[in-house]
Amino acid sequence: MPAERIDGLAEREIVDVAGGVSTVRQDQLAEEVPLAVHCNGEPLAVMMVSPRDLDDFAYGFALTELGLAADDLVSIAAQTLLEGIQLDLRTRHPLPARATGHQRWLPGRSGCGICGNRSLEDVIRQPASVGHGGPIASSALHAALFELEQRQPLNAATGAIHAAAWAGADGKVMLVREDVGRHNALDKLIGVMQREGTDTGSGFALITSRASYEMAAKAAVAGMPLLAAMSAPTALAVDLAGRCGLTLVGFLRGSRHVVYSHPWRLEPA
Known part of the structure; x- marks a missing residue:
């Protein structure tokens, strides 16, 4: 019985050379797929990702890149296309002006959140102070x-x-x-x-x-x-x-x- 496929892993045939001896075998590689993020029907960003835990990614990306809290997201839908994966976000309200100005039109490398921004002002931001936290x-x-x-x-x-x-x-x-x-x-x-x-x-x-x-x-x-x-x-x-x-x-x-x-x-x- 073939092993169950694990999301995020792919198998390829390789030639493993060690000590002058070559062995042909199957190897496990990390999957890397293009992810197009759309928000309220508009394209927002493209990046390379591992195709698992995409709902978690959507919530984290919405907070750290768009300034949206979890309850601002109404729905998240992922669909697999020939070219990659499209992640469609729907928000309770239109995106704030900061997020609209933060739109990206260039594909980013593996998860680079800066790649594709249109101006330096979109990149350099100053977050609010973090809480005190315990020791x-x-x-x-x-x-x-x-x-x-x-x-x-x-x-x-x-x-x-x-x-x-x-x-x-x-x-x-x-x-x-x-x-x-x-x-x-x-x-x-x-x-x-x-x-x-x-x-x-x-x-x-x-x-x-x-x-x-x-x-x-x-x-x-x-x-x-x-x-x-x-x-x-x-x-x-x-x-x-x-x-x-x-x-x-x-x-x-x-x-x-x-x-x-x-x-x-x-x-x-």
């Missing part, structure tokens, strides 16, 4: 990282997938979302947190990528008090985090991490 032990960051490494089935199969996770102040991972794009993974995480009513003021987000400006901005828009990244942040991300009260942590690996802004939230080990 978080430094050890909780590393506990969450260890657990997250065990909860990435798509990446375990392919080695080509990013993840974003939400953990409690004790480091217990509560939610994980994966995608080929780091921005998409974080939007999916934010989306499922909105749908489930997760308190973004208590706990922290963990991402398996670098912390770019837009990743920090998305976390701040969602009201997350702390964002921890496995890789480095950019200078612009650190500046934004400093201004909006976000604790930004980078190089979370092994027993090490670097705090770039608002270290007062973290209790020493």
Whole structure:
């Protein structure tokens, strides 16, 4: 009996060469498909995504890119086309002026939320200050990282997938979302947190990528008090985090991490 197909994975025949010996076998690869986002019948953005948890992506994208709360969305419908997937959003009210001016007409790379914006003003934004949040032990960051490494089935199969996770102040991972794009993974995480009513003021987000400006901005828009990244942040991300009260942590690996802004939230080990 053939194995059940897992959404987000595809199989291709490869030649595996090791020690001079060639082996022909089937390999699992990460699916990457074009996603066209339409809102109230109008095209808004095109990006490359993993074709799973698209409802979560819709809610997260609506908040971080359009400024819409969960109850502003009336319906979400995905349809598979020859060219990819079309995601149709319907909102309770017309999009606000900021969102209308934020329209994109160029395809973006894997989840890049900036690609396709028409002006610099559409890109650089300053989120409101995040909440105070409770204290978080430094050890909780590393506990969450260890657990997250065990909860990435798509990446375990392919080695080509990013993840974003939400953990409690004790480091217990509560939610994980994966995608080929780091921005998409974080939007999916934010989306499922909105749908489930997760308190973004208590706990922290963990991402398996670098912390770019837009990743920090998305976390701040969602009201997350702390964002921890496995890789480095950019200078612009650190500046934004400093201004909006976000604790930004980078190089979370092994027993090490670097705090770039608002270290007062973290209790020493």
